[in-house]
Amino acid sequence: MIGRLPIAKMLAATVALTAAISAVMVSINWDGQQASTAAPKIDDLLNVMIVLSAFVFSLVMVMLFYALWKFKAKPGDESDGEPIHGNTRLEVAWTLIPTIIVLFGAGYSWSVLNDIEEKAENPLTVDVFSQQFAWSFGYPGKGNVYSEGELHVPVNRQVQFKMHAQDVIHSFWVPEWRIKKDNVPGITTTATVTPDKVGTYQLICTELCGLGHAAMRAKVVVESPANFRKWVAGLKEKVPPEFMESIREDTETNPLPVGAGGA
Amino acid sequence: MAAAIKRPGWIRGLLGALAAAAFGVGLVVVLRDISGLPIWQTEQTGYPHVVVPLVTGPLGFLAGFGCFDYWLRWAAGMPTIPEDHSQHGAKSWRDYFRFNTDHKVIGIQYICTTFFFFFVGGLMAMLIRAELAQPGTQIVDGATYNSLFSTHAVLMIFVFVIPVFAGIANYVLPLMIGAPDMAFPRLNALSFWMLPLAGLLFIGSFLAPGGAFDAGWTGYAPLSTGAPLGQSFFNLGVQFAGASSIATALNFLVTIITMRAPGMTFWRMPLLVWANLSTSLLVVAATPFIAGAQFMVLFDRVLHTQFFQFAGGGDVISYQHIFWFYSHPAVYIMMLPGFGIISEVISTHARKPIFGYRLMALALIGIVVLSYSVWAHHMFVAGMFSWLRVPMMITTLLIAVPTGIKIFSWLGTLYFGKIHTYSTAMLFALAFIVTFTIGGISGVMLGMVPLDIHVSDTYFIVAHIHFVLFGGSVFTIFAGIYHWFPKMTGRMYDERLGRIHFWGTLFGTWVTFIPMHWVGMDGMPRRVADYAAQFGEWNLLISCGAFILGAVQLVFLYNMIVSWRFGPRAEANPWRAKTIEWQVSSPPPIFNFDEIPRVVGGPYEFGVPGARHAIMAGEGAEVREPQPTVAGTT
Numbered sequence: 001m002i003g004r005l006p007i008a009k010m011l012a013a014t015v016a017l018t019a020a021i022s023a024v025m026v027s028i029n030w031d032g033q034q035a036s037t038a039a040p041k042i043d044d045l046l047n048v049m050i051v052l053s054a055f056v057f058s059l060v061m062v063m064l065f066y067a068l069w070k071f072k073a074k075p076g077d078e079s080d081g082e083p084i085h086g087n088t089r090l091e092v093a094w095t096l097i098p099t100i101i102v103l104f105g106a107g108y109s110w111s112v113l114n115d116i117e118e119k120a121e122n123p124l125t126v127d128v129f130s131q132q133f134a135w136s137f138g139y140p141g142k143g144n145v146y147s148e149g150e151l152h153v154p155v156n157r158q159v160q161f162k163m164h165a166q167d168v169i170h171s172f173w174v175p176e177w178r179i180k181k182d183n184v185p186g187i188t189t190t191a192t193v194t195p196d197k198v199g200t201y202q203l204i205c206t207e208l209c210g211l212g213h214a215a216m217r218a219k220v221v222v223e224s225p226a227n228f229r230k231w232v233a234g235l236k237e238k239v240p241p242e243f244m245e246s247i248r249e250d251t252e253t254n255p256l257p258v259g260a261g262g263a
Numbered sequence: 264m265a266a267a268i269k270r271p272g273w274i275r276g277l278l279g280a281l282a283a284a285a286f287g288v289g290l291v292v293v294l295r296d297i298s299g300l301p302i303w304q305t306e307q308t309g310y311p312h313v314v315v316p317l318v319t320g321p322l323g324f325l326a327g328f329g330c331f332d333y334w335l336r337w338a339a340g341m342p343t344i345p346e347d348h349s350q351h352g353a354k355s356w357r358d359y360f361r362f363n364t365d366h367k368v369i370g371i372q373y374i375c376t377t378f379f380f381f382f383v384g385g386l387m388a389m390l391i392r393a394e395l396a397q398p399g400t401q402i403v404d405g406a407t408y409n410s411l412f413s414t415h416a417v418l419m420i421f422v423f424v425i426p427v428f429a430g431i432a433n434y435v436l437p438l439m440i441g442a443p444d445m446a447f448p449r450l451n452a453l454s455f456w457m458l459p460l461a462g463l464l465f466i467g468s469f470l471a472p473g474g475a476f477d478a479g480w481t482g483y484a485p486l487s488t489g490a491p492l493g494q495s496f497f498n499l500g501v502q503f504a505g506a507s508s509i510a511t512a513l514n515f516l517v518t519i520i521t522m523r524a525p526g527m528t529f530w531r532m533p534l535l536v537w538a539n540l541s542t543s544l545l546v547v548a549a550t551p552f553i554a555g556a557q558f559m560v561l562f563d564r565v566l567h568t569q570f571f572q573f574a575g576g577g578d579v580i581s582y583q584h585i586f587w588f589y590s591h592p593a594v595y596i597m598m599l600p601g602f603g604i605i606s607e608v609i610s611t612h613a614r615k616p617i618f619g620y621r622l623m624a625l626a627l628i629g630i631v632v633l634s635y636s637v638w639a640h641h642m643f644v645a646g647m648f649s650w651l652r653v654p655m656m657i658t659t660l661l662i663a664v665p666t667g668i669k670i671f672s673w674l675g676t677l678y679f680g681k682i683h684t685y686s687t688a689m690l691f692a693l694a695f696i697v698t699f700t701i702g703g704i705s706g707v708m709l710g711m712v713p714l715d716i717h718v719s720d721t722y723f724i725v726a727h728i729h730f731v732l733f734g735g736s737v738f739t740i741f742a743g744i745y746h747w748f749p750k751m752t753g754r755m756y757d758e759r760l761g762r763i764h765f766w767g768t769l770f771g772t773w774v775t776f777i778p779m780h781w782v783g784m785d786g787m788p789r790r791v792a793d794y795a796a797q798f799g800e801w802n803l804l805i806s807c808g809a810f811i812l813g814a815v816q817l818v819f820l821y822n823m824i825v826s827w828r829f830g831p832r833a834e835a836n837p838w839r840a841k842t843i844e845w846q847v848s849s850p851p852p853i854f855n856f857d858e859i860p861r862v863v864g865g866p867y868e869f870g871v872p873g874a875r876h877a878i879m880a881g882e883g884a885e886v887r888e889p890q891p892t893v894a895g896t897t
């Protein structure tokens with residue numbers, strides 16, 4: 001049955017379509033500016049997935065449109081098609097090949113995930129405090145100095161954000177860094193990023209948090225270590241005590257032993 | 264008048280609702296007074312004098328309407344009213360507004376009710392897109408906007424997509440397996456009548472002080488536990504929709520397992536039956552979890568329990584685990600019945616047996632099993648313990664395999680067939696393959712943790728869910744409605760209007776939902792009334808697409824209403840299909856079959872010389888088997 005199909009031509013069409021779609025889609029910078037060491041790794045993963053997806057999509061399109069062109073009933077033809085009930089080899093193939101593709105994707109994603117979350121030697125720790133509808137930041141390594149609505153970090157040094165929500169869930173997203181993490185009341189969550197481009201960015205809240213959600217933004221400045229030191233030295237306020245109380249042990253990567261939880 | 268009050272129906276139903284609601288208010292007043300509490304508690308989350316009647320009122324309506332009459336009489340030892348089949352069949356349109364135990368009437372009640380909510384929810388989508396056509400806020404304020412997208416999603420999910428499939432299956436499935444009705448016709452009627460109550464609670468929340476619920480359809484705690492009164496309407500509406508869903512799924516399971524016509528082995532069941540068997544397995548086990556999650560939120564709000572209040576020792580993230588333990592399987596609850604519809608439509612219109620029938624059935628079961636083990640992929644950035652991410656990523660990606668099997672098998676079915684594309688149902692089925700493939704691909708990308716971290720809670724998610732739920736589920740719903748329209752109404756619909764509807768819907772879907780991927784990846788978060796000016800042009804295009812998509816649904820509505828009334832009479836089997844529902848008249852006789860058919864072969868034996876799926880009464884009657892006794896007909 002397969003022998004009666006122009007398999008070589010169909011495969012060629014699939015490859016050509018894959019190449020055309022990939023060429024266009026890989027050349028577009030979908031995720032915007034890259035400003036962290038994680039960004040190019042995530043974008044590479046995206047591009048690999050675009051090519052694999054383009055192949056699957058092209059295969060489906062070629063199979064579909066060839067069938068529609070070749071096996072469309074002539075007007076007035078009331079006969080039935082050929083009574084083919086299946087083909088074991090083909091069915092095994094379209095079970096196994098997608099399995100291999102997705103397992104490859106899973107392995108690749110896993111390695112990227114490990115890579116972007118790897119802890120560096122001497123990270124800067126920054127406390128993130130979120131509340132309806134504002135962001136503020138504390139620098140525990142610098143005497144807990146406090147900044148409202150403006151986050152400064154040095155370039156090319158890993159930053160560990162420890163996030164603490166005061167009321168409802170918020171989510172911390174800097175698109176150029178490609179990182180996002182929910183701030184959850186009652187626990188402390190962590191996100192790791194190494195900014196590698198000096199510039200000004202926007203911190204966006206991405207978890208619906210109420211009326212002011214759309215406007216819950218903060219300014220993010222990535223600057224040279226010298227400028228960063230100067231800016232920190234200029235911070236006079238300390239983190240308010242009620243915010244200090246929201247700082248807890250990170251249970252996300254260090255779950256409490258069973259039985260040790262609770263109030 | 265006294266007779267009208269005693270007889271089950273609308274008057275007794277409304278009186279029952281009023282009486283039960285008054286009882287609810289009275290209960291609150293008395294209990295609070297005894298406890299020495301201020302009687303009218305109107306903190307924004309409280310309002311017990313509203314919440315309690317919202318439970319008792321609908322139950323009072325159901326009791327008054329007659330949903331429990333038979334059971335209550337039986338349970339109380341009173342003589343039950345003998346079944347005279349007055350609650351069976353529909354002679355005029357009025358019969359569709361009565362308590363009716365006929366699966367065909369209930370099927371149509373379901374479909375019409377759910378499409379009513381589809382158009383209400385669609386209208387909300389139009390308002391949402393009008394607001395988003397430009398940056399800034401023009402049409403609605405931020406609070407109304409949050410209510411609009413929340414109710415839009417809830418109406419579409421809980422009282423359109425999930426129950427419309429139950430409606431189609433209600434009509435078609437008993438006919439397909441050669442059964443005279445569902446296993447539990449009275450339970451079936453109760454399931455249906457709970458549904459409009461759920462929809463009314465969702466829409467009615469707009470009347471609550473503080474506006475309709477606005478924490479999204481996901482209702483994450485603690486935003487939802489602190490939200491105004493409207494949130495309680497959502498918590499309770501989900502209970503009615505969920506109870507309806509669970510009861511229907513039990514009904515389908517028992518019907519499919521015990522009421523198949525003689526000869527219909529599992530491997531001779533049409534794939535629509537397989538699909539509903541799989542869906543029902545998901546519904547009965549998963550739906551209690553969302554019911555529980557919403558009760559816990561309601562208790563936190565009204566009874567001041569502390570399930571999700573960290574200050575009281577509660578755990579915020581556990582809400583998401585419980586919620587998604589239902590709501591991920593729910594994605595398949597909203598897709599598997601559609602898979603069944605597509606199999607029927609493609610096989611019939613390609614005049615070919617389904618390619619790899621057994622693997623198709625097994626793929627459905629594979630999806631059921633896997634779908635219970637992927638819920639935390641909605642929580643990759645939620646701050647849950649981080650080790651769970653990679654295992655859930657692997658199971659999530661593996662679910663693409665059975666889904667891929669289905670896509671390739673539908674394509675395989677087309678090969679060496681005689682493909683007819685004159686039917687709008689077939690057009691929707693073919694387009695479904697394309698749009699669902701795109702939705703599946705973006706789903707695989709979302710399953711990968713590093714990509715998900717970037718796009719989670721952005722418009723990429725909105726694009727993905729609409730590609731799978733609109734380009735996926737809703738396309739299959741349209742395919743199903745067009746396919747079985749002649750069977751249900753006894754009339755043909757207008758294919759020309761059908762094609763206008765199809766091409767408009769396809770175009771609108773792509774223009775609306777494709778650019779959403781792009782703005783999402785580029786930095787536009789979801790659930791915002793206002794957004795950065797750089798996304799303005801794409802959003803204008805998206806809104807234009809949405810308006811086309813909305814407008815073209817009116818063509819569908821017109822086509823359905825006018826064809827139902829005035830369309831040319833349909834023959835029994837206009838598509839020359841093999842399954843049993845097409846071997847009876849259109850619409851089918853009141854009890855479906857004079858005599859239960861006998862199944863002698865597979866359901867899709869196109870082109871096999873001499874093959875038969877079923878032998879109907881009065882033909883090939885050389886072998887007479889004893890009439891089987893079937894539950895639910897006594």
